[in-house]
Amino acid sequence: MGIELTVLGAGREVGRAAVLLSGADGRTNIMLDYGVSFDEDDKPLLPLTVPPSKITAILITHAHLDHIGAAPFLYTSARPMAAMSRLTLEIGRLMIEDMLRLSGYYLPFEYPELITMLENTKTVGLGESFWINNIYVDVLNSGHIPGAFMYRLVSGERSVAYTGDVNTIDTRLSRRLSTDGVEANILIMESTYGMYDHPSRQRVEDLFIETVRSVVEDGGIALVPAFSLARSQEILALLVERLPHSNVYYDGMAKEILDLFLKHREFISRYDLLEKVKNTFTPVRSSEMRKRICREPGSIVVTPAGMLKGGPVQYYIKRLWNDEKNTIILVSYQAPTTPGRRLLMLGSLEDGGPRVRAKIYWFDFSSHAGATDLFNLVKSVKNLEKVVLVHGGEDSIYTLGYRIREELGVDFIAPKNGEKLSL
Numbered sequence: 001m002g003i004e005l006t007v008l009g010a011g012r013e014v015g016r017a018a019v020l021l022s023g024a025d026g027r028t029n030i031m032l033d034y035g036v037s038f039d040e041d042d043k044p045l046l047p048l049t050v051p052p053s054k055i056t057a058i059l060i061t062h063a064h065l066d067h068i069g070a071a072p073f074l075y076t077s078a079r080p081m082a083a084m085s086r087l088t089l090e091i092g093r094l095m096i097e098d099m100l101r102l103s104g105y106y107l108p109f110e111y112p113e114l115i116t117m118l119e120n121t122k123t124v125g126l127g128e129s130f131w132i133n134n135i136y137v138d139v140l141n142s143g144h145i146p147g148a149f150m151y152r153l154v155s156g157e158r159s160v161a162y163t164g165d166v167n168t169i170d171t172r173l174s175r176r177l178s179t180d181g182v183e184a185n186i187l188i189m190e191s192t193y194g195m196y197d198h199p200s201r202q203r204v205e206d207l208f209i210e211t212v213r214s215v216v217e218d219g220g221i222a223l224v225p226a227f228s229l230a231r232s233q234e235i236l237a238l239l240v241e242r243l244p245h246s247n248v249y250y251d252g253m254a255k256e257i258l259d260l261f262l263k264h265r266e267f268i269s270r271y272d273l274l275e276k277v278k279n280t281f282t283p284v285r286s287s288e289m290r291k292r293i294c295r296e297p298g299s300i301v302v303t304p305a306g307m308l309k310g311g312p313v314q315y316y317i318k319r320l321w322n323d324e325k326n327t328i329i330l331v332s333y334q335a336p337t338t339p340g341r342r343l344l345m346l347g348s349l350e351d352g353g354p355r356v357r358a359k360i361y362w363f364d365f366s367s368h369a370g371a372t373d374l375f376n377l378v379k380s381v382k383n384l385e386k387v388v389l390v391h392g393g394e395d396s397i398y399t400l401g402y403r404i405r406e407e408l409g410v411d412f413i414a415p416k417n418g419e420k421l422s423l
Contacts, residue, residue: 003160003186003423009035009047010391011417014192015066017391018047019162020055023155028133030153031058031080032162032188036069036099040337042309043106044099046070048418052078057132060084061164062148063091063229069099072113075120082121083130083137087147087264089121091229094256102310124149143167143177144367145230146267150177152184160186160423161381165391167366168373169201172237172270173230173261177369183382186423189374191392194400197370208363209242211329212300215359216246219297220325223358225313225340227332228253228304230367233261235302235331237273240280243300249293250277251284251303251312284312294319306332308339308349321349326358331365371400378404386423387412 009018015037021030029050037045052074060068060082068088074080084092096114100107124130126149128139138152144165152161161184166177198204215222226232232254239248250258262278265271284290284303293299294316305311320326334340339349344362347355369377378387387404389397389412401412415421 003158005188005388005415005421005423006050007390007415007417007419007421008050009417011415011419012392012394012397013037013417014391014393016045016047016070017067017164018070019188019390020050021153021160023133023135025134028056028135029054030132030135031055031074032151033061033067033164034058034071034074035064035066037066042103044069044103046073046108049073052076052080055080058082059137059151059162060088060092061142061150061162062145063088063095064145064165065095065099067164068092069096072096072109072117075113075116076109079116079120081132082117083124084121085125085147085149085267086123087260087267089118089123090260091147091257093118094253094260095229098253140182141175141177143174146173146261146264148174152182159184160188162188163190163377165190165192165367166369166377168369168377170269171234171367172241172273173234173268174367175269177377180380181382182380185383185385186388187378187381187384187386188388188390189378190368191374191389191397191400192368193366193370194374194389194392194396195371197372198364198366204363204365205238205242208238208329208331211327211361212239213243215327216298216300218325220323220327221294221297221320222300222327222329223313223316223320224300224302224329224331225306225308226254226302226304227306228311229257231306231332231365232302232304233258233274233277234365236277236281237270239300239302240276241273244276244280246300247296247298248281248300248302249284250281251290251301253304254302255283290315306330306340307334308343317349321356321358324357324359328356328358328360330360330362333366334362374400375403375407378410379408384410386410388421389414
């Protein structure tokens with residue numbers, strides 16, 4: 001297969017993943033993800049564009065906006081087939097609808113394009129295979145979040161694997177990535193954490209539970225800002241397993257996504273724990289309820305947004321920050337320029353603002369593989385000739401890439417956005 005790759009997004013950056021794979025026949029162009037990022041002012045940034053009429057199909061790995069958020073744009077003037085899991089389809093709709101409500105003014109598409117995308121989506125299952133013209137596609141587990149896939153594309157004797165985001169440890173939500181027996185000549189791989197490894201998940205969980213228990217026993221309120229998709233439900237599952245008798249509330253879109261997870265048992269590793277969350281913990285239903293929770297010592301609140309940018313967390317944090325008995329426990333990545341990063345670095349919620357009196361903690365619950373796990377993933381792929389590293393900063397990409405080249409003898413490429421590669 002004479003393959004040409006065009007990196008349209010996530011080239012030497014994290015976010016707005018988009019890679020166009022063009023086959024030798026000149027008529028097959030497959031888009032691998034088409035996501036969106038946000039700038040400092042929360043304005044959406046889309047990948048570079050290609051005429052939608054040229055696209056044969058779109059393979060979506062999972063429902064995080066940086067992988068699916070811009071996909072409706074490809075339906076403004078065409079109707080390519082999209083493929084993703086049933087769960088990604090349902091959650092993706094919810095996520096994109098929310099983005100349209102918040103950022104629709106800045107987006108080059110509207111609700112009708114989202115509906116057109118949904119109408120042209122083929123849902124696929126783990127382990128399935130299907131054809132896109134003369135290219136054969138295998139669906140593999142990526143381990144990232146429930147419903148997340150990676151794809152292997154084969155034409156003739158040549159093969160390409162695209163990871164999307166991957167995780168190599170089991171969590172309460174997802175079973176780990178397994179690459180046993182995967183063969184690919186070209187591997188297009190994320191490199192978000194190409195510079196360092198995550199701490200032991202067991203150790204992180206133990207310290208988190210110890211911290212929450214301490215806050216509750218001292219009569220404070222533990223506020224846990226978390227991403228609405230997957231991180232909130234992971235934290236709730238951990239709490240119901242380790243602190244089942246605690247007074248736990250969950251708010252915002254975390255509620256709807258929990259319900260969607262419960263509809264799709266086949267994608268959930270510890271379904272029993274999510275059922276227990278639903279039957280044990282309390283969803284927040286009204287502003288009056290939020291007000292009461294903030295006066296309830298010993299409560300635990302899990303709520304979006306994970307980086308403190310919007311969402312119900314804004315309500316809670318304004319009422320809890322000035323009491324040293326309370327604790328703000330961050331469990332999500334904090335991007336530069338976000339309020340969460342400012343809180344961690346400066347101890348305040350806004351530039352020049354007062355110092356937060358509540359205690360502040362951060363725990364690494366990442367759903368991305370760390371550097372050693374990414375390296376071992378590369379090592380496990382059979383017949384590998386080249387690695388294309390995307391979805392990472394330059395430092396992460398080159399640190400990981402040089403290690404792959406030196407220790408495995410496999411060359412790597414670090415393309416910029418807009419760069420075409422003939423492979």
